[in-house]
Amino acid sequence: YDPCCAYPCENQGICLSEANRNYTCDCTGTGYYGSNCEIPTWSTMIKTKLKPDPEWLHTFLTSNSWLWAILNRIPFIHKRLMTYVYLSRGDMVDSPPTYESDHSYITLNAYFNESYYARTLPPVPEHCPTPMGVKGPKEYPDVDELIKKVFMRREFIPEPHDTNVLFQYYAQHFTHQFFRTDYKKGPQLTKGTGGVDVSNIYGLTEQDRRALRSGVDGKLRTQKINGEDFPPYLKDVPGISMDYPPHIPIPENGKFALGHPFFALLPGLFAYATIWVREHNRVCDELVKLHPSWDDERIYHTARLIIVGEVIKITIEDYVQHLSQYKLKLTFEPELTHGTRFQYHNRIHAEFNHLYHWHPLIPDSLNVSGTDYAIMDMAYSTAPVFKHGLDEFIHAMVNSRAGALTNRNHAQVLYPVLKKVLENGRELRFQGVNAYRRRFGMVPFTSFEDMTGETELAAILEELYGDIDAVEYYVGLLAERPGPSITPLTMVNIGGPWSVKGLLANPICSPRYWKPSTFGGEEGFNIIKTASLEKLFCLNMKGSCEGISFKVP
Numbered sequence: 001y002d003p004c005c006a007y008p009c010e011n012q013g014i015c016l017s018e019a020n021r022n023y024t025c026d027c028t029g030t031g032y033y034g035s036n037c038e039i040p041t042w043s044t045m046i047k048t049k050l051k052p053d054p055e056w057l058h059t060f061l062t063s064n065s066w067l068w069a070i071l072n073r074i075p076f077i078h079k080r081l082m083t084y085v086y087l088s089r090g091d092m093v094d095s096p097p098t099y100e101s102d103h104s105y106i107t108l109n110a111y112f113n114e115s116y117y118a119r120t121l122p123p124v125p126e127h128c129p130t131p132m133g134v135k136g137p138k139e140y141p142d143v144d145e146l147i148k149k150v151f152m153r154r155e156f157i158p159e160p161h162d163t164n165v166l167f168q169y170y171a172q173h174f175t176h177q178f179f180r181t182d183y184k185k186g187p188q189l190t191k192g193t194g195g196v197d198v199s200n201i202y203g204l205t206e207q208d209r210r211a212l213r214s215g216v217d218g219k220l221r222t223q224k225i226n227g228e229d230f231p232p233y234l235k236d237v238p239g240i241s242m243d244y245p246p247h248i249p250i251p252e253n254g255k256f257a258l259g260h261p262f263f264a265l266l267p268g269l270f271a272y273a274t275i276w277v278r279e280h281n282r283v284c285d286e287l288v289k290l291h292p293s294w295d296d297e298r299i300y301h302t303a304r305l306i307i308v309g310e311v312i313k314i315t316i317e318d319y320v321q322h323l324s325q326y327k328l329k330l331t332f333e334p335e336l337t338h339g340t341r342f343q344y345h346n347r348i349h350a351e352f353n354h355l356y357h358w359h360p361l362i363p364d365s366l367n368v369s370g371t372d373y374a375i376m377d378m379a380y381s382t383a384p385v386f387k388h389g390l391d392e393f394i395h396a397m398v399n400s401r402a403g404a405l406t407n408r409n410h411a412q413v414l415y416p417v418l419k420k421v422l423e424n425g426r427e428l429r430f431q432g433v434n435a436y437r438r439r440f441g442m443v444p445f446t447s448f449e450d451m452t453g454e455t456e457l458a459a460i461l462e463e464l465y466g467d468i469d470a471v472e473y474y475v476g477l478l479a480e481r482p483g484p485s486i487t488p489l490t491m492v493n494i495g496g497p498w499s500v501k502g503l504l505a506n507p508i509c510s511p512r513y514w515k516p517s518t519f520g521g522e523e524g525f526n527i528i529k530t531a532s533l534e535k536l537f538c539l540n541m542k543g544s545c546e547g548i549s550f551k552v553p
């Protein structure tokens with residue numbers, strides 16, 4: 001078999017198989033040399049000595065609040081730290097992308113064929129002895145056995161940092177702008193554009209975007225229901241298609257035209273869609289006051305640029321801040337990347353999509369003003385929002401605990417979704433979780449106990465996989481012992497680079513965009529610089545916005 005199946009090249013060396021079962025490792029640019037790129041150069045040795053251990057660094061970043069309270073207030077230190085976060089995370093994402101899912105070696109397609117999700121690590125070569133190359137069982141473990149033993153919720157495990165359902169729906173609403181798998185064609189393909197393009201609010205195609213606009217003052221179409229602004233009914237917006245399943249009877253006044261075909265699925269997504277439409281129209285009102293001579297087209301485009309800025313600001317300073325549990329204050333300061341090696345383009349990676357399947361956050365039910373709604377009661381229904389009012393629904397999300405992002409915490413009703421994720425990971429031939437830990441500078445798990453931090457699940461995984469290096473990517477991410485962040489440590493350290501790169505590589509962060517005139521002047525620029533989760537809701541809810549945050553009060 002191909003000697004590269006054994007992954008003999010270390011430290012990101014590239015394996016080339018030769019005649020009669022021979023191979024060579026290409027160590028170019030790795031900082032290592034030797035037949036397996038195992039010997040560090042002097043400069044690598046020094047760098048390795050100086051580089052803080054990721055586990056230690058993570059503990060340091062999530063503790064010592066008193067020290068961080070001081071460091072966060074010293075601007076020249078804090079800016080150096082944020083610059084380090086942006087550049088070090090950006091460096092870890094290959095740009096231009098090197099791989100896609102249909103070839104286990106570098107191709108021009110990885111860069112020029114943008115309908116592929118990019119790949120950080122190439123797929124396991126075909127015709128290797130085992131699915132992971134040479135290690136582990138000859139066949140993947142049975143997926144149903146794996147789901148029952150490792151993923152299904154016995155009883156609801158609440159998220160230990162008091163994360164609420166508002167956070168869970170933020171994650172789902174936000175990520176669906178760039179996770180747009182083309183299911184008809186295959187899990188390796190995406191219809192997305194590669195980043196924070198707010199297509200979840202405005203639509204993915206120019207046709208959809210045009211259909212959702214009112215044509216007046218740059219605003220998006222809305223309608224009054226119970227005296228409040230909501231997105232338009234699907235029946236009133238010709239040309240837009242939403243993913244309503246044919247078998248579920250939904251009244252015409254229960255179907256809405258939203259920026260993403262999937263957002264009709266859950267009322268939490270509908271609530272965010274409504275808030276963002278209101279925010280866009282509010283920004284339009286501000287811009288019309290400032291620039292009465294501007295036409296609909298200019299107001300719309302300028303407001304959309306401001307909304308992109310608000311989304312990135314809130315995602316870094318509220319969402320990632322909560323997710324990471326960092327005591328370092330995370331700030332959105334794109335000017336720190338200007339004049340550096342940082343590059344302003346991004347591609348979404350298939351592995352990022354898989355990592356972000358955070359269904360354990362979904363509780364078994366949601367209580368809204370005394371009424372309990374099971375997950376299925378809410379599927380394809382906006383009824384809870386209109387029965388209790390949007391404000392009540394939002395407060396219910398704030399006050400309800402999300403589930404812990406760990407193993408054995410997937411709600412039963414999500415079994416088919418989880419099965420699809422695991423099967424797609426196999427179809428895409430993902431390398432194991434340890435291969436990704438090595439790729440992102442982490443020490444690979446040395447044993448099953450080292451991964452899970454306990455013995456019972458470790459024994460089950462040992463029986464299923466035999467070798468720690470054979471544990472599948474998504475399985476390892478959720479089997480890992482809980483850490484100080486919302487997600488286990490591996491998810492932070494490999495999701496971090498894709499996330500930070502995706503946020504800071506946005507065109508609005510580049511020197512030619514990041515200036516007042518792009519956003520309608522200082523006032524528009526300030527809307528971005530002062531945006532926050534709380535402000536987003538307080539400016540767009542009818543009643544009290546008391547206590548809006550990603551934590552249960």
Ligand SMILES: COC(=O)[C@@H](C)c1ccc(-c2ccccc2)c(F)c1
Nearest residue numbers: 089320324491492493495496499500
């Ligand atoms: C590596 O850590 C970091 O750079 C911090 C700022 C950070 C950044 C991003 C994430 C993150 C990880 C997974 C999905 C979404 C965001 C994260 F968990 C931590």
